[in-house]
Structures are given as structure tokens and as C-alpha cells.
Amino acid sequence: MALLSTILILFSSALILHSGFSSHEFHQLLKSLPQDSHSYLGHQLPKDIQYEAIAGIITFTIAVFFSFKKLTYYPLQGPQKLITLNHYLHEIRMNKATNVDNLIGNDPYGEINHTPNFIDIHAKREETKRWLEQNDKKEI
Amino acid sequence: MDAIRGRYISICTSKVYTQFSPEELMELNDGCKRYMQLKDPSLGQAQYFSLMEMLFYLAVYLCKDVEAQVLYNTFRDRLGEDSPRLYGMKSTLLQINESDSAAVEFIEKLIKERLEVDTDSISYLLLQKRLIAIQSKNHDKEWVVRQLLNLIEKFPIDPEIWWFAAQNYFELGQFERAVYCLEEVIQLTPFNYVASARLAEVLYYKSMRVDKSVAKTKATLQNALNNALRSVELSENYLKGWSLVALTSSKLDGKNKILQLAKSKLQIIANGSNAQNKVTAELILKSI
Amino acid sequence: MSSIDEITSSDYVLGNKKSLLWVQDSTALVFGIGAGILQLESFKGFAMFVVGYLSVALLYIIWICRLQPAKYYQSPINDIFIESFVRELTGYVMAWTFSYALVG
Amino acid sequence: MALSVWSVWSLITAGSAGAVAELTLDPKLKYWVLLPISIVMVLTGILRQYIMDLIAPNTKGVPRVKLTESQWIYKAQALLANGSNLSAEAFQLRKEHLIEVLAGGKYLVKLNTDGQAPSPLSDPNLSENMFSMAKGNLANFIPQTIIMWWVNHFFAGFVLMKLPFPLTPRFKEMLQSGVMTADLDVRWVSSISWYFISVLGLNPVYNLLLSDTESIDINAAQQPPTMGGPGEPQPEAVMKGLANDLTIAENESCFDDIEQRVLEKYS
Numbered sequence: 001m002a003l004l005s006t007i008l009i010l011f012s013s014a015l016i017l018h019s020g021f022s023s024h025e026f027h028q029l030l031k032s033l034p035q036d037s038h039s040y041l042g043h044q045l046p047k048d049i050q051y052e053a054i055a056g057i058i059t060f061t062i063a064v065f066f067s068f069k070k071l072t073y074y075p076l077q078g079p080q081k082l083i084t085l086n087h088y089l090h091e092i093r094m095n096k097a098t099n100v101d102n103l104i105g106n107d108p109y110g111e112i113n114h115t116p117n118f119i120d121i122h123a124k125r126e127e128t129k130r131w132l133e134q135n136d137k138k139e140i
Numbered sequence: 141m142d143a144i145r146g147r148y149i150s151i152c153t154s155k156v157y158t159q160f161s162p163e164e165l166m167e168l169n170d171g172c173k174r175y176m177q178l179k180d181p182s183l184g185q186a187q188y189f190s191l192m193e194m195l196f197y198l199a200v201y202l203c204k205d206v207e208a209q210v211l212y213n214t215f216r217d218r219l220g221e222d223s224p225r226l227y228g229m230k231s232t233l234l235q236i237n238e239s240d241s242a243a244v245e246f247i248e249k250l251i252k253e254r255l256e257v258d259t260d261s262i263s264y265l266l267l268q269k270r271l272i273a274i275q276s277k278n279h280d281k282e283w284v285v286r287q288l289l290n291l292i293e294k295f296p297i298d299p300e301i302w303w304f305a306a307q308n309y310f311e312l313g314q315f316e317r318a319v320y321c322l323e324e325v326i327q328l329t330p331f332n333y334v335a336s337a338r339l340a341e342v343l344y345y346k347s348m349r350v351d352k353s354v355a356k357t358k359a360t361l362q363n364a365l366n367n368a369l370r371s372v373e374l375s376e377n378y379l380k381g382w383s384l385v386a387l388t389s390s391k392l393d394g395k396n397k398i399l400q401l402a403k404s405k406l407q408i409i410a411n412g413s414n415a416q417n418k419v420t421a422e423l424i425l426k427s428i
Numbered sequence: 429m430s431s432i433d434e435i436t437s438s439d440y441v442l443g444n445k446k447s448l449l450w451v452q453d454s455t456a457l458v459f460g461i462g463a464g465i466l467q468l469e470s471f472k473g474f475a476m477f478v479v480g481y482l483s484v485a486l487l488y489i490i491w492i493c494r495l496q497p498a499k500y501y502q503s504p505i506n507d508i509f510i511e512s513f514v515r516e517l518t519g520y521v522m523a524w525t526f527s528y529a530l531v532g
Numbered sequence: 533m534a535l536s537v538w539s540v541w542s543l544i545t546a547g548s549a550g551a552v553a554e555l556t557l558d559p560k561l562k563y564w565v566l567l568p569i570s571i572v573m574v575l576t577g578i579l580r581q582y583i584m585d586l587i588a589p590n591t592k593g594v595p596r597v598k599l600t601e602s603q604w605i606y607k608a609q610a611l612l613a614n615g616s617n618l619s620a621e622a623f624q625l626r627k628e629h630l631i632e633v634l635a636g637g638k639y640l641v642k643l644n645t646d647g648q649a650p651s652p653l654s655d656p657n658l659s660e661n662m663f664s665m666a667k668g669n670l671a672n673f674i675p676q677t678i679i680m681w682w683v684n685h686f687f688a689g690f691v692l693m694k695l696p697f698p699l700t701p702r703f704k705e706m707l708q709s710g711v712m713t714a715d716l717d718v719r720w721v722s723s724i725s726w727y728f729i730s731v732l733g734l735n736p737v738y739n740l741l742l743s744d745t746e747s748i749d750i751n752a753a754q755q756p757p758t759m760g761g762p763g764e765p766q767p768e769a770v771m772k773g774l775a776n777d778l779t780i781a782e783n784e785s786c787f788d789d790i791e792q793r794v795l796e797k798y799s
Contacts, residue, residue: 012458016458016461016462016465019465020461020464020465020527020530020531023465023466023467023531024530024531027467027531027532045466045467049465050466053462053465053466054462054466056462057458057459057462057480060454060455060458061455061458061484061487064451064454064455065451065487065488065491065492068447068491068492087494088492089440089443089444089447089492089493089500090437090440090443090444090500091440091499091500092436092437092440092441092444092499092500092501092502093433093435093436093437093499094435094436094437095435096499097436097437097440098437
């Protein structure tokens with residue numbers, strides 16, 4: 001989706017630039033005509049330039065909308081399976097907004113509830129060492 | 141890419157990595173490093189630094205001392221030494237490279253000479269917390285609780301201390317006090333549905349273990365149910381909240397409607413959530 | 429005490445507003461440039477802005493909000509149609525004048 | 533009122549049809565005036581963003597006792613605001629405790645200046661605040677003035693472009709300043725008006741260009757407000773006031789009919 005959106009944005013920019021350039025050329029030519037001539041007074045931008053510019057604008061708008069992606073998550077713990085939700089924006093009501101956290105096993109207040117500053121580092125390192133030893137044994 | 145970034149950022153901001161098992165830590169460390177090498181353009185600078193900080197602590201947990209030192213040096217060169225996070229990292233480094241007493245000395249010196257008269261709102265508090273964490277190994281829980289209360293007197297609006305105090309009281313079996321501390325947490329972070337559920341849990345244990353008279357048990361259970369309901373009101377699919385609702389309402393009379401609702405909600409979670417939640421929800425449904 | 433429906437997650441409120449603003453900003457500028465290329469003048473130019481602005485807003489409601497803007501915005505009408513109108517109008521006028529002068 | 537609305541309307545609708553004298557402008561004007569002004573304006577906007585980040589006020593250190601004082605005040609405010617999340621008994625308990633603490637002034641910082649209220653101008657905190665505010669204003673203000681002067685000085689005295697929409701003659705003086713033609717249509721304007729238009733309209737451009745730099749000030753937002761800014765009342769008075777507020781505060785617990793609410797919401 002993102003790739004498609006980028007390609008479309010580039011394409012529409014090219015369209016708009018080209019039509020701008022054509023329109024510029026046209027008006028330069030127009031100015032070289034005498035100001036009271038018939039074709040000067042009744043002048044109008046050629047249809048193909050108009051269509052090109054309008055097509056450029058519409059493509060750009062669509063590309064902007066294509067740049068939205070459906071929300072995707074990986075669960076924080078457990079097997080890594082991509083979860084795709086069927087909407088583009090986050091719901092704002094608190095009881096719904098936290099559903100995403102529940103789904104991926106996140107605790108939005110974790111900075112408080114996991115008491116990260118009171119962690120005993122030595123205990124953690126012991127645990128790791130033990131685990132590493134066990135792993136080594138298994139491999140042997 | 142968005143999903144991967146989201147996962148690491150969530151792990152980092154919720155500090156859930158402090159609860160990981162060594163195996164998960166290993167996986168996280170490798171994955172996060174691989175991700176950082178991709179140089180994701182949508183990763184903001186503040187987020188980048190938080191991820192780096194997480195990598196530092198991961199290295200510490202995984203006994204990769206050299207790596208931790210290198211990360212700390214990078215931080216020091218980019219940001220200077222004088223910021224709360226850097227103080228915290230430095231004390232951790234002292235702990236692993238030298239000894240606990242060196243870290244204690246560093247923190248006490250810093251607090252005495254500098255922070256008592258000139259602190260920002262984080263540094264002093266953070267270092268005091270670290271100090272308690274380092275020293276708690278040599279003392280019993282009563283001592284820890286006393287230290288925490290002293291700190292609370294100075295910083296009454298830090299929910300993390302309150303939570304840790306609640307944790308300690310709970311382990312000491314003083315449920316009444318644990319409840320008080322958890323209520324403080326809720327008052328300071330009103331939408332903390334995890335704290336509500338935890339409060340309900342503590343109240344539930346209290347009703348089972350401490351309360352003697354029937355009337356008192358009932359009142360405590362009702363209180364627990366209320367808090368559990370509050371947590372699910374704030375978070376629609378919160379597994380722990382709904383389990384506690386089901387558990388408490390099954391012990392009280394005349395709460396059939398709520399019990400039925402909780403059961404149907406648990407069923408929904410069992411059908412449509414992630415793998416871990418599914419298993420837990422099914423277990424709870426069976427046990428009730 | 430506020431009702432539970434008024435409790436919102438401020439991060440998500442801001443995030444949603446930001447994505448809407450991004451859509452409106454970019455389309456307003458491109459519409460302005462287009463108006464300059466087409467050499468629209470006075471009323472036609474403003475009409476093009478209003479049409480463009482409204483259709484982008486409607487498309488946003490249908491495509492991105494899935495016809496349920498109330499789920500994602502606190503006051504949908506105000507947030508989507510009114511709040512950034514003047515901002516986008518001035519941006520549009522700037523882009524319009526710029527490309528009008530460059531092309532003409 | 534109605535008349536003026538009508539005249540504006542007719543102006544807008546009739547604009548394109550009216551015979552506007554065509555001037556032929558040198559195309560070099562576009563490339564050597566219009567584009568440079570635009571580029572410089574966009575670049576200054578971006579530069580300003582980065583400068584603002586650089587001069588963002590540092591969090592200033594305060595003595596620890598001062599912090600404790602403000603935290604107790606904040607705690608009382610939190611109880612007033614979030615008390616509804618507690619049960620009635622718990623609220624009552626805290627209320628009594630806090631009233632005692634606040635009214636007794638237990639955590640109040642003793643000032644060295646005995647009894648004398650410090651003069652507001654000699655307060656270092658105040659001047660610090662004013663200085664940072666002034667810096668922010670200057671960062672906004674100086675580039676604007678410089679560009680305006682630059683445009684006025686180097687690009688004055690000629691017609692730069694034609695606006696695509698008509699304006700009332702009242703704008704003539706402002707938009708055609710430096711062009712000495714009495715009856716030239718207002719739609720032909722000088723470079724300073726392009727400056728004005730882009731000042732008004734560049735916001736969306738900045739948003740698109742700078743959309744990923746806003747996340748820098750995340751850390752600043754996390755800190756609770758500390759007391760003692762300019763013009764704020766002394767902490768002692770605040771504490772007394774809060775103690776009074778707490779005495780009369782009524783608790784309306786959210787647990788009152790929570791069962792009913794949850795049942796209605798989810799079933």
C-alpha cells in the first residue's frame with residue numbers, strides 16, 4: 001500500500017508539473033499574439049492540459065488516502081504473529097482504546113506497574129547465567 | 141515495519157522487558173539490534189534514545205558488560221553526564237563492574253553534594269529508588285518498607301513508589317496497607333485499569349485470608365467487585381479484570397447477571413485474543 | 429464525575445487529528461497549485477477550494493473513518509470540517525497565487 | 533452590512549469579467565524575485581524550528597525541599613480531581629490526613645527572608661521565566677522583521693505579480709506600496725504582498741516538511757508542573773486554600789452504580 005501510494009504520488013506530481021509547464025508555454029505563446037485579436041480575447045486553456053491537471057490532482061488525493069495503512073501489531077510476548085486490525089485510526093474512547101493493549105499484551109502504565117527502578121539487577125543476572133549454563137549443557 | 145517499530149517502542153515504554161525471562165531477553169536484544177541497524181526513518185530521536193537505553197539494560201541483564209559500557213559511553217558522549225537517566229545507568233554500571241557499595245557511595249555522594257540543593261524533578265527521586273533497590277538485598281522487607289515510606293513523605297505523588305510499597309505489604313501479608321497504597325496509585329493515575337484490577341485482587345485475597353466475620357468478608361468482596369468492574373469499565377477486553385469480576389461475583393449472592401456477563405466476555409476473549417490470553421481465559425472459564 | 433464515554437485517550441486523539449491535518453494540508457496545497465495551473469480566477473478559484481475541501485473531508489469520513497467519525501474524533505463536525513478551514517484556505521490561496529503567477 | 537456583503541459578492545463574481553488592463557511583466561521577475569522570496573521564507577521557517585529546539589528552556593534545578601512542597605500541593609489537587617475513583621471511606625481517610633498536613637504547613641519551606649515578602653522583580657525565578665519567554669518571542673519575531681526589511685529594501689518599487697482574485701481598492705496602499713501608479717488595478721501587486729500571503733499560508737507547508745521533528749519535546753511533557761512561576765501565590769496561601777477546599781469537598785464515588793453502568797454498557 002505504501003509503495004503504491006509513493007508511486008502514485010510521484011506519478012501525479014509528474015502529471016501536475018507537466019501540465020503546469022504546458023500551461024506556461026501556452027500562455028507565453030498567447031502573449032505574443034496582438035491583444036485585440038479574436039483568438040486572444042476568446043482564449044481558453046486547451047482541453048488536454050485541463051484534463052491532465054485535473055487528473056493529476058485527483059490521483060494525488062487518492063494517493064494520499066492510499067498512504068493510510070490498516071493498524072498492525074506484533075504481540076509483545078509469545079509467538080510473533082502479525083495482528084491486523086480492520087481500521088486505520090485508533091479509537092479514542094478509553095475502554096476501546098485499551099483493547100489494542102489487551103490484544104498485544106501491553107500495559108500502558110507499565111512504567112509504574114512493573115516498578116522498573118526497583119529491579120534487582122544481580123538477581124536478573126543470576127537468572128541469565130543459570131539459563132545460559134543449562135543451554136550449554138543441552139547443546140553438549 | 142510499523143508493527144515492528146510499534147512492538148519495540150511498546151516494550152520500551154512499558155518497561156515490560158524488566159519482567160522477561162532470559163530467553164525472551166535474548167530474543168529481544170537480538171531483534172532490537174537488528175531493527176536499529178535498519179535505520180528506520182520514522183523512528184524519532186527521542187524514541188531512538190529510549191531504545192538505546194533499553195539495549196543498555198538488556199546488555200546488563202544478559203551479562204554483556206563490555207557492550208553495556210560501550211553503550212553508556214556513547215550516551216555520555218552525546219548527552220553529557222548530567223541527566224537523570226545517565227545517573228541511573230552509571231550506578232548500574234558501578235554495580236556490575238565494581239560492587240554494590242561503590243554504587244551506593246556514588247549515589248549518596250551525588251545526592252548529598254548536589255541534588256539536595258539543586259535537582260530536577262526526576263534525578264533525586266530516581267537515584268533514591270535505585271539506592272533502595274541496591275540496598276534491599278541486605279535488609280528485610282520491613283526495612284524496605286520503612287525506606288519507601290520515608291521516600292513517599294518526600295515525593296507523595298510518585299505512583300511507582302506507592303506500587304512497590306503495595307507489593308511489599310502484600311508479600312508481608314498486610315493487606316489493609318497494600319490496599320491503601322494501591323488506592324493512592326489509582327488516585328494519582330486515575331485511568332490505570334491495571335491498578336484497579338490489582339486492587340481488586342488484593343481485596344479478594346484479604347477477604348479470603350484475613351476477614352473473620354461473614355459481614356466483613358462480604359463488604360470486602362463487594363469492594364473488590366467494584367474495583368474489578370471499574371477496571372473493565374476502563375478497558376473493555378481486560379482479561380484480568382473480567383476474571384476477577386467473575387471470581388468475586390460468584391462468591392457473592394444475587395450477582396447472577398454480572399456473572400453471566402463476565403462469563404460471556406471471557407468467552408469472547410477466549411475466542412478472539414492472542415494465544416496467551418486464550419489459554420488463560422479458557423482455564424478461568426473451566427475453574428469457575 | 430464525568431461519564432465513561434468522555435474519558436478518552438489523549439495520545440490517540442492527537443494522533444488522529446494529526447493524520448487528518450496531514451491529509452488536509454497536502455490536498456489543499458495541491459488543489460491550490462492545480463487552480464493556478466488551470467488559471468482559475470476569483471469565484472471559480474474559491475469554489476474549487478470549497479468543493480475540494482468538502483470532498484476530501486467526505487472521502488476521509490467514508491474511507492478512513494468507515495462512516496463512524498464519532499469513534500475517532502471527539503466532535504466530528506468541528507474537528508473535520510471547521511477547525512482547520514481557515515488554515516487550509518490561506519494555504520490554498522498561497523499555492524494558488526504562486527502557481528498562477530508562475531504559469532501566467 | 534448587507535450592502536457591503538453584496539458589494540464583495542458582486543466583486544468576487546464579476547472579477548474575471550471586468551476589463552483588467554493587461555501588463556506584460558518581465559518573466560525574469562518570477563525567477564529572480566518570486567522564487568527567491570518563497571525559498572527564503574520556507575528555509576527560515578525550518579531554521580526557526582531548529583533554533584527553537586536549541587533554545588528551549590532548560591529544566592531548572594530546585595532544592596529538594598521545594599520539590600516536596602509543590603508535590604504535596606499537587607497531591608491535594610489530585611485528590612480533589614480524582615477523588616471520585618475512590619470509595620467513600622478511602623476518600624474520607626485521605627481527606628482528613630491531607631487537611632492536617634496542609635493546614636499545619638508541615639512541608640512548607642522556611643524562607644530565609646523573615647516575614648518579608650520577596651519583591652517580585654528581584655525573584656531570580658521570575659526573571660528566568662521572563663527571559664525564556666522573551667527568547668521564544670524573539671525567535672519568532674526577528675526573522676519576520678528581517679525578511680520583511682529584506683523584501684522591502686531589495687524588491688521594492690515594481691509590480692511583481694497579478695493576484696487571481698480581485699480586492700477592494702482599500703488594499704491598494706498596502707499591496708502596491710512603492711508603485712507610483714494612481715489608477716492601476718489592485719490585482720497587480722508588489723513583492724511585499726507576496727510576503728504577506730506566504731506568511732499567512734505557509735503553515736501547511738511547514739507541517740508537511742517538519743512532520744517528523746515534533747517528537748523531541750516528549751520528555752518535557754512528562755513532568756508535573758512545579759509551583760512558583762511568576763505571579764503565582766505563595767505556597768503557604770495555596771496550601772491553606774486547598775485545605776479549605778478539601779474540608780468542603782464532597783465525594784461522589786464512581787462505584788455508586790457501577791454494576792448498572794457496566795451491565796448497560798456491555799450487554
